[in-house]
Amino acid sequence: MPDEVPIKAKKYYDEAVTILQEDIANRRILRATDQVLGNLKKAVEEHQRFFEAWRLMGEVYLGTEQTLLGYLALRRAIKIKPDDLAVGTLIAEASLILERPALALKYLETALESDEVPLAAKKLHALALAKVEKWEDALRAFGEALAEDPSDGDMRR
Numbered sequence: 001m002p003d004e005v006p007i008k009a010k011k012y013y014d015e016a017v018t019i020l021q022e023d024i025a026n027r028r029i030l031r032a033t034d035q036v037l038g039n040l041k042k043a044v045e046e047h048q049r050f051f052e053a054w055r056l057m058g059e060v061y062l063g064t065e066q067t068l069l070g071y072l073a074l075r076r077a078i079k080i081k082p083d084d085l086a087v088g089t090l091i092a093e094a095s096l097i098l099e100r101p102a103l104a105l106k107y108l109e110t111a112l113e114s115d116e117v118p119l120a121a122k123k124l125h126a127l128a129l130a131k132v133e134k135w136e137d138a139l140r141a142f143g144e145a146l147a148e149d150p151s152d153g154d155m156r157r
Contacts (some may be wrong), residue, residue, distance in 0.1 A: 009046035101131035
């Protein structure tokens with residue numbers, strides 16, 4: 001973490017993670033989303049530069065289909081760690097859901113320039129190119145993503 005996270009902020013974050021881990025382990029739908037988000041909000045109130053808390057908050061919001069709130073939380077995370085490929089990819093996903101494909105392309109640039117491009121970024125890149133009607137580039141990007149994961153039914157469609 002770039003800054004030392006206060007113990008109180010870490011405690012709130014750890015409680016949120018514990019709840020999520022229990023739900024995942026028991027294969028449940030998030031049972032306490034409000035509690036998880038409440039803990040994460042308290043964590044970032046205690047420490048505004050708590051990257052992991054902002055990132056997790058964004059992921060939880062995206063998972064509960066509160067895309068705009070997820071996008072905003074992820075934007076806070078990326079300001080703290082601008083080169084984080086996973087967060088950039090999540091922001092691109094949120095941007096596409098919010099029907100902002102050009103913005104998605106902007107966030108995917110960093111991921112696409114990295115040595116190890118995440119497959120999710122390749123898929124989102126292809127979709128964003130199609131949404132901005134760059135058909136040749138989109139077809140090439142779909143082909144590259146499909147070559148990496150030929151079993152992906154969504155990519156085949």
